[in-house]
Amino acid sequence: MRRLIMIGGWTEIYVKAKACGFHLTVVQQKEDITFEDFLIADQIISSPMGEKVVVDLVETLHRREAYHAVVSFQEFGLLNAALIQERLGILGNPIGPVLLTRDKGHMRAHMKANGIPSIPFATVNSPEEVIAFAQQCGWPIIIKPVNGAGSLQVHKLFSEDEVVPAYNAIKQDFLTTDLIKYDFPDIGIIAEKFIEGPEVSVEAISWDGQHTILGVTDKITTGYPGFVETGHSMPSALAPEKIDAIKRLTISFLTSIGHLYGPSHSEIIFSETGPVIVESHTRTGGDRIFEMTELACGVDMFTATLQGLSGAFPDIQMTKTNGAAIRYLSLPTGRVKSISGLDTAHQSPGVVRCDITVKAGDICKRPQNSDERAGYILANGDSGPQAIENVMRALAKVTVEVERLNA
Structure with missing residues (x-):
């Protein structure tokens, strides 16, 4: 029986892993473990997903009885899963694409170096650096944590007077600090030129570096000031030629970062000059977008990934056009x-x-x-x-x- 270590997850994912024939070890924080999970998983380690001691603990367990694969489907488990893959040499997504997509500053620098359409940006270490960036590229701008998620602390700024309160809010927000403290010791901030246009996300799955686009999803947000997502729909209503350009950009980006295995969720704005990537994640989209994808095209991204990790070929045949x-x-x-x-x-x-x-x-x-x-x-x-x-x-x-x- 193949042995899988899963960093994070929830009950329905554990059921899918067991259905693929795995001996399943789960790492999850105590408050997110249910009684039912103990009946499903073969072993549960109670720990925050991002604790670095998890990597050492898994290595010790691996010496006693080897794991065959590692995976995480949650944002704050991705880095530890990649570190485990690197240290143990088992099947799983490598650390390169995880580091690039978890840190938006590194991601933008990579895109610039590889000729991938991006947004003017700067990683900033003070309000003065934010103002200098805005004076260079023009107001309005966006500032946000370099490795945030879930619309957390995204600020659109129109003038110098707004910079200090927004900058301090990011630095002081306990949610920001708590969520990223395991991945990065400091709260980095990125400033980006604000661009306008319809925003979509691209849902894809990759295996052995081959990328399959499953769908393009339209997005609705609250807009300024918080840009909190309030709705999604798929397939996108954008014109076919725009969809094709978005798909080409996504595949080019995923190839450039070395994303090998599993789902991805890339957020893209179609600006007046064409599509540009806002951010990307080596996991499924939140907001039940993974379920929307299955409803619309018939592909279960979790099961497909787990099938591949089990040694079978992932079932990524799109059987629906709903x-x-x-x-x-x-x-x-x-x-x-x-x-x-x-x-x-x-x-x-x-x-x-x-x-x-x-x-x-x-x-x-x-x-x-x-x-x-x-x-x-x-x-x-x-x-x-x-x-x-x-x-x-x-x-x-x-x-x-x-x-x-x-x-």
């Missing part, structure tokens, strides 16, 4: 007084999931990052427009009454 869409609940700041219509929404045509995370009595607010959203509805359809129609119809059936908080 649509899928997700929309997140938008609530004003206040206290939730009541929620109604959930059962009706769940029974609405095309609805796959209706997951509302607030309840009566909860305090809600305009989300500042993806984790602060109040829930979502996911739907499918015979096409992208039909999936969007289905999800919007269901969303309209949900009523959340919010009362204003006393000042």
Whole structure:
């Protein structure tokens, strides 16, 4: 039996790994381990995904009984999985593409050196350096953590007066510090020229360096100031020639960074000069985009990756040409007084999931990052427009009454 070490994950992924015939060892933090997980996995190591001691511990276990492969499907487990692959020499994605995509400054420098369309940028170490960059390329600009995710601490700045508060917010935000402290000891910040245009993500899977584009996904955000994602739909409604250009850029980028095995999620803006990569990740997209991909084209990116790691050829044959869409609940700041219509929404045509995370009595607010959203509805359809129609119809059936908080 082939032995797999998985850094992070959740119950449904563990089930898929066992279905592929693995002896499964999981590394996951205590609060994210369920009782059911103990019934599925063969061994569970309770530890934060990014703790560097995990690499040493896995090496010790490997000496006793060898692992054959390592994988992570979560942002903050990717680096340790790659370090384990490098140290043990087992099957898994190498460290190069992980380091390049986890640090946006290194990624942009790599793109510039390899002639891949990018955005004017600078890694900055002070508010003064942010201002100098903006004076060089022009306002507005974006500043954000070099290795953030989930719309965390993304700031659009229009003038010098906004620089110090935004810079300090990134440095001081406990979420930023907590999420990245295992990967990088300092909170790096990148400044980028703000560019406009429709934004999409590209869902792909790679095996032995061969890249298959599974879908291009349209994105909706709250826009300025936080750019929190509020919806996705696939396939993209962009013109076919734009989709082709986006696919070519994605394949060129993935090849250049040496991405070998598993899923990827690349975020791209189609600017007035053509497509440019905003960021990329050697994992599936969040926001259930992995499920949308399976609904729309029939490929389960988790199972396909695990099949490859088990020694079989990944099943990446696209068997569907359908649509899928997700929309997140938008609530004003206040206290939730009541929620109604959930059962009706769940029974609405095309609805796959209706997951509302607030309840009566909860305090809600305009989300500042993806984790602060109040829930979502996911739907499918015979096409992208039909999936969007289905999800919007269901969303309209949900009523959340919010009362204003006393000042």
